[in-house]
Amino acid sequence: LTAALYPARFSDGRTAAIRLVRAAFADDRLSIVDESGGLLDAWPLAEIRAVGLADSDGTLRLSRAAGDARLTVTNADFAAQLRRLCPNLHRPIAPPHVRWRRIALWTGGTIASLAVFFFVIVPIFAREVVRLTPPAVEARAGAWMSDYVINLMADTEAKRQGKAVCQRADGQAVLERLVFTLTTHAALPAPAVVQVVNSPIINAFALPGARILIFRGLLEAAVHPNEVAGVLAHELGHAELRHPLQIAIEQSSGAFVIGLLFGDAVGFSVMGMTVSALLRGYYSRSMETEADDRGLALMRASDFAVEPLAHFFTRLAQREKTLPGLFSVLSTHPDSGDRAARIRAMPREGSRAMSNADWQALSSICR
Amino acid sequence: MVARGDESPGSGGLMHATLEYRPSGSLAKLLLRNAALNLITLTIYRFWAKTRVRQYFWHAVRLDGEPLEYTGLGRELLIGFLIVLAVLAPATLVWSTAQTLLHADPIGLGIAQFIYFLAVYVLIHAATFRARRYRLARTRWRGIRAGQDGSTWRYIRLCLLWGLASMVTLGLAYPWMRIAQQRYLMNNTRFGDRPFSFDAPALPLLGSWLIVLMPTLLFYASLAGFFWGFWAITPEDTEASKKYFAEAFSRRGGFLAASAVFLVALGVSWLWYRLAEFRYFAAHTRLGAISVVSYARAWPILGRVILCLVVLAGFVLLMSILLTLGIWLVLSAFRDNVDAVAILPLTLLLAGLIAFLLRRFWWTLIVTTGIARHVCETLEISGIEELDSISQTVTPEQKYGEGLADSFEVAG
Numbered sequence: 001l002t003a004a005l006y007p008a009r010f011s012d013g014r015t016a017a018i019r020l021v022r023a024a025f026a027d028d029r030l031s032i033v034d035e036s037g038g039l040l041d042a043w044p045l046a047e048i049r050a051v052g053l054a055d056s057d058g059t060l061r062l063s064r065a066a067g068d069a070r071l072t073v074t075n076a077d078f079a080a081q082l083r084r085l086c087p088n089l090h091r092p093i094a095p096p097h098v099r100w101r102r103i104a105l106w107t108g109g110t111i112a113s114l115a116v117f118f119f120v121i122v123p124i125f126a127r128e129v130v131r132l133t134p135p136a137v138e139a140r141a142g143a144w145m146s147d148y149v150i151n152l153m154a155d156t157e158a159k160r161q162g163k164a165v166c167q168r169a170d171g172q173a174v175l176e177r178l179v180f181t182l183t184t185h186a187a188l189p190a191p192a193v194v195q196v197v198n199s200p201i202i203n204a205f206a207l208p209g210a211r212i213l214i215f216r217g218l219l220e221a222a223v224h225p226n227e228v229a230g231v232l233a234h235e236l237g238h239a240e241l242r243h244p245l246q247i248a249i250e251q252s253s254g255a256f257v258i259g260l261l262f263g264d265a266v267g268f269s270v271m272g273m274t275v276s277a278l279l280r281g282y283y284s285r286s287m288e289t290e291a292d293d294r295g296l297a298l299m300r301a302s303d304f305a306v307e308p309l310a311h312f313f314t315r316l317a318q319r320e321k322t323l324p325g326l327f328s329v330l331s332t333h334p335d336s337g338d339r340a341a342r343i344r345a346m347p348r349e350g351s352r353a354m355s356n357a358d359w360q361a362l363s364s365i366c367r
Numbered sequence: 368m369v370a371r372g373d374e375s376p377g378s379g380g381l382m383h384a385t386l387e388y389r390p391s392g393s394l395a396k397l398l399l400r401n402a403a404l405n406l407i408t409l410t411i412y413r414f415w416a417k418t419r420v421r422q423y424f425w426h427a428v429r430l431d432g433e434p435l436e437y438t439g440l441g442r443e444l445l446i447g448f449l450i451v452l453a454v455l456a457p458a459t460l461v462w463s464t465a466q467t468l469l470h471a472d473p474i475g476l477g478i479a480q481f482i483y484f485l486a487v488y489v490l491i492h493a494a495t496f497r498a499r500r501y502r503l504a505r506t507r508w509r510g511i512r513a514g515q516d517g518s519t520w521r522y523i524r525l526c527l528l529w530g531l532a533s534m535v536t537l538g539l540a541y542p543w544m545r546i547a548q549q550r551y552l553m554n555n556t557r558f559g560d561r562p563f564s565f566d567a568p569a570l571p572l573l574g575s576w577l578i579v580l581m582p583t584l585l586f587y588a589s590l591a592g593f594f595w596g597f598w599a600i601t602p603e604d605t606e607a608s609k610k611y612f613a614e615a616f617s618r619r620g621g622f623l624a625a626s627a628v629f630l631v632a633l634g635v636s637w638l639w640y641r642l643a644e645f646r647y648f649a650a651h652t653r654l655g656a657i658s659v660v661s662y663a664r665a666w667p668i669l670g671r672v673i674l675c676l677v678v679l680a681g682f683v684l685l686m687s688i689l690l691t692l693g694i695w696l697v698l699s700a701f702r703d704n705v706d707a708v709a710i711l712p713l714t715l716l717l718a719g720l721i722a723f724l725l726r727r728f729w730w731t732l733i734v735t736t737g738i739a740r741h742v743c744e745t746l747e748i749s750g751i752e753e754l755d756s757i758s759q760t761v762t763p764e765q766k767y768g769e770g771l772a773d774s775f776e777v778a779g
Contacts, residue, residue, distance in 0.1 A: 011433075011509040016559060017755035018433065018509055052436045053426040056391040061436070063510070068759055070510040072433065110449045117456055129464055140471035248467045 006078035008032070010040065013068025023071065023078070025085060032071065041069065048086040049093050066093050126249040130242045135209070138245055139190040142209025145248075149213060150197055158198035163366075166196040166216060171365025174358040181353075182233050185301040186240050194232065196365050204231050206238040208245040216366050222312065225362070229353040230299055230309035237294030243287045292339060296346065305350030306343050313340035384751050386743040389434075390427035394736065397423060398728050414448065415441030420731065421502075428743055430508060431751055439505035447501070451494075458486070492526040493519050496552075503556060511759050517555035525551055538580045542572035542644075549648055558654060559757040567651035575643040579636045586629050638672075639665040649746065656753050662745040671737030675729055679722050682729070686718035687711065 010021040010032055021040060024031050030048060032041045043064040051063045051070070060079050062071040073079050083089060154164035179194050186192075188210040195213055202217040212235045214228070222228045238244060299306050317336035354362070401416035418441040425437035462483055469475040500515040507513070529544035546569040553565035593615065600607045615622075642665045649661040691707055691714045698705045722729075 011511075013510040014759055015755065016509045016511045016757045018431075051438075052434060053391055053422060055389075055434075061434075068507075068510040068512075106446055106449055110452065113453065114456075122460065125460060125464075129468075133468060137468055137472075141468055144471040245467075249464050 004077075004081075005033075006073075006075050006081075008075070008078065009072040011070045012040065013070070018072075021071075025081065030082075043071075045086050046088055048082070048089060049091065050089050051093070062089075063093070122250050123246075126246045129249055130246045133245065135189040138242070139209035141245070141248075142190070142207045142211040145207045146193075146195070146211045146213060149207065150195070153201065153215070154198050155200070163198055166198050166366035168361075168365045168367060170361040171196075171363075174354060174362045175365065177358075178229060178232065178353060178362075181302050182229065182236055182298050186236055186298055188236070188240055189242055192236065192239065198366050204235055206235040206244045208242075208248060210236075210239040212236065212239065219363055219365070221315075222363075224308035224311070225353045225359040226299075226304055226306070226308040227312040228362070229302075229304050230295065230306060230312065233298040233302075233304075234291050234295035236298060237291035238287070240294060241287070241290055243291065247287070292342070296343070300346075300350070302353075303350055304353045305348070306346055307348055307350075310340045310343040313337070313343070382752050383747055383749050384431055385748070386746045387429040387432075388427055388740040388743040389429055390423065390736070392423070394423060395732055398731060402725070402728060414444035417441070417444060424735075424739060425506065427739065430748070431754065433509050436507040437505055438507060439501070443501075488530065489523050489527070492523050496522045499552065508558070511559040511757060513556070513558045514760065515552070515556050517551060522548075522551055537584065538576075539573075541580075542576045543569040545569070545572070545644060553648075553652055557760070560760050561655050561757045563652060563654050565648070565652045567647065572644060572647060575640045579633070579640045582629060582632055582636065586626075635665075635669065638669060641665075642668070645742075654753075655750075655757075657748060657750040659749075660747045661742070662747070663742050664745075667741045668734070668738055671734045675733040678733060679726065679729055682725075683715070683718045683722045686721060687714040690714035690717060 005022040005024050008021055008023050009018050011018045020035060022033050022035070024033070025045075028045050030043045030045060031039060032043070033039050041064075043062075047065045049063050049065065051061050054060055057074075058076055058079055060073040060082065062073065062082070063069065073082065150164050151159070158164055175194060175196070179192050183192050190210045192210045192212065195211075196219065197213050197215050199215045200217040200220075201215040202221045204212065204214040204218050206212050212232065214232065218231065219228060222231075296306055299309075313336045317340065397419060401412070401419065404412040405416060418437075418439055421437045421439065425435040428435045462479070465479040466476070469479055496517075496519050503513040503515045525547055526544075529540065529547050532540040533544050546567060550565055553563045556563045597608065597611060600611060642663055645663060646661045649659045652659060691710050694710050694714065695705055695707045698710075
């Protein structure tokens with residue numbers, strides 16, 4: 001090997017003092033000697049590591065494995081020799097107390113516990129909170145949310161005229177009779193409050209505290225009174241099972257944790273929303289099926305024919321066909337075609353939910 | 368011996384040196400690489416990105432010719448984050464549920480919000496304390512480790528008590544809180560086996576602090592005055608209250624201008640106070656016989672902030688022009704008479720979004736480097752020959768941890 005003596009600076013790791021030294025390669029080791037020739041240290045070449053960053057002028061700083069001593073190399077020939085002779089110069093130094101197996105364990109454990117958190121703990125927690133929440137508290141939360149949703153979704157023009165909620169007297173009377181008939185056999189957490197929102201959206205949903213909002217668009221899209229009765233019965237089914245409160249709790253806790261997971265980069269809140277939408281699909285599909293069952297039972301108990309509802313779902317299914325495949329994954333409701341098929345398999349008995357005159361009155365509740 | 372600063376005759380033979388700021392390698396390249404990897408890994412890379420940026424800045428700071436060495440690892444930050452997540456997830460569950468259920472109940476919601484605010488306050492201070500401990504434990508100079516002792520709970524208690532005092536005194540007690548925090552932090556900080564020490568009266572800081580506090584109080588006082596005027600109207604008199612708001616609304620231009628002036632003044636005075644505080648803290652900090660004096664000023668830093676804002680604005684403008692041109696070219700291939708001016712608002716919005724996502728990049732590149740260089744080059748250290756006698760602590764670094772959470776930085 002080369003017998004050249006290279007100049008360098010050395011701190012022994014015991015104190016912060018630094019001194020000028022000479023270094024030489026000998027027998028797979030780097031000998032560090034002081035200016036009078038006394039041996040200070042001898043580092044095996046395989047254990048020599050570069051620490052920190054290299055300077056722009058090529059200055060290197062070395063350590064022996066994870067040791068505290070530092071050797072500063074400014075001489076270019078010396079640095080070149082070190083690069084040639086030290087096989088592990090640029091391998092990272094792993095501190096002894098952190099091992100990759102432990103990282104893998106922690107990461108796996110975290111993924112597993114997050115999965116358990118989202119798919120087991122959050123739903124169970126939400127269900128228990130729902131069970132323990134007094135109906136009066138639920139009703140108050142529902143009233144607040146319903147005011148908020150009406151204000152958010154009603155037509156601007158209707159709001160300006162103070163007609164965000166449609167309540168023409170004769171239509172309102174028909175609606176109240178229908179709700180009374182359907183709820184006779186239901187065990188609701190609070191007396192049902194059903195309102196028609198002045199908005200062209202074809203939808204209806206249940207909020208906590210048995211508050212149900214039907215949108216004008218749904219009344220306009222329905223061709224038979226039992227279609228509206230069926231949708232209302234479905235929403236009453238949700239209300240009876242206290243699904244809206246459960247979903248509100250699951251949603252709000254899920255979204256925040258997802259935001260936390262992806263760091264504070266604002267661009268990724270889109271990601272959070274997407275994942276949260278997927279979760280919403282997961283949470284509510286089983287609930288929708290439960291509410292379907294409950295709604296159909298309420299229809300049968302009120303002696304209303306369910307057949308028209310099947311037509312309604314068939315029309316919805318045709319509408320859904322025009323949507324690209326991705327949306328059906330994101331959709332919170334079960335496949336409309338399947339729902340129609342289930343209803344058609346039921347007995348065909350039952351009557352019309354209301355007279356023609358009443359149906360006229362209900363359809364024009366927003367006039 | 369390595370070259371050192373002059374021995375000044377007036378200071379009892381103590382040797383002086385300034386910190387040097389000598390970066391190596393391209394920070395822009397490093398930051399771009401980090402941004403790209405963050406994007407690909409859905410931000411999971413951020414722990415390693417942060418580690419590399421710290422390595423860069425630590426290495427740029429030189430004391431007596433040798434750089435600081437940052438020995439932290441990305442995986443340690445990751446594990447710290449996982450631990451925080453494990454603690455925060457259940458807490459979040461409780462908080463969001465309380466919010467959902469109590470929306471209609473103002474008193475219950477108020478209590479829940481107070482508890483939440485308190486928890487956030489405690490967590491922020493706990494995280495700051497532990498993050499500082501982690502960073503010091505991962506800092507070496509000539510192979511010697513720095514470190515921080517002390518208890519997180521005692522630090523939190525101190526912050527809570529002084530935070531309360533600051534609130535009660537409308538912000539007047541803030542300098543005392545800062546001194547108490549700094550005293551606890553510095554008296555628990557060590558380099559090798561040598562402890563730092565800090566003590567100073569808070570009163571000299573009050574003057575600088577009032578410059579921040581006065582406009583703030585004035586702003587809140589004028590807001591309070593506005594609502595006071597509204598409350599003074601009898602509730603039944605809807606006409607009078609309508610008139611009151613209409614009149615206020617007609618003066619909104621003046622209000623917005625005043626708010627803008629206030630915000631700028633607040634920003635500048637805050638920076639000015641921070642620098643005054645930094646110089647004051649530096650002057651009263653000792654490491655054995657070693658003392659420091661800082662001549663850092665607010666103006667060079669303010670200049671960097673303004674430069675950063677100008678660069679961001681220029682970036683948005685250039686991006687939107689390029690995007691408009693690109694879209695116009697593509698559309699022109701399919702259609703005649705494409706209106707480029709109609710596309711402009713959309714591309715301006717898009718460019719704004721890109722600039723927003725890249726704000727950290729520009730900020731680090733322009734402002735952080737500016738602050739680091741200015742603060743280093745204006746810091747004068749006397750008595751550096753005493754550094755040589757500082758020894759490595761004999762106790763291993765794990766001893767200063769309180770279980771697993773302490774081995775990792777708890778700040779995300």
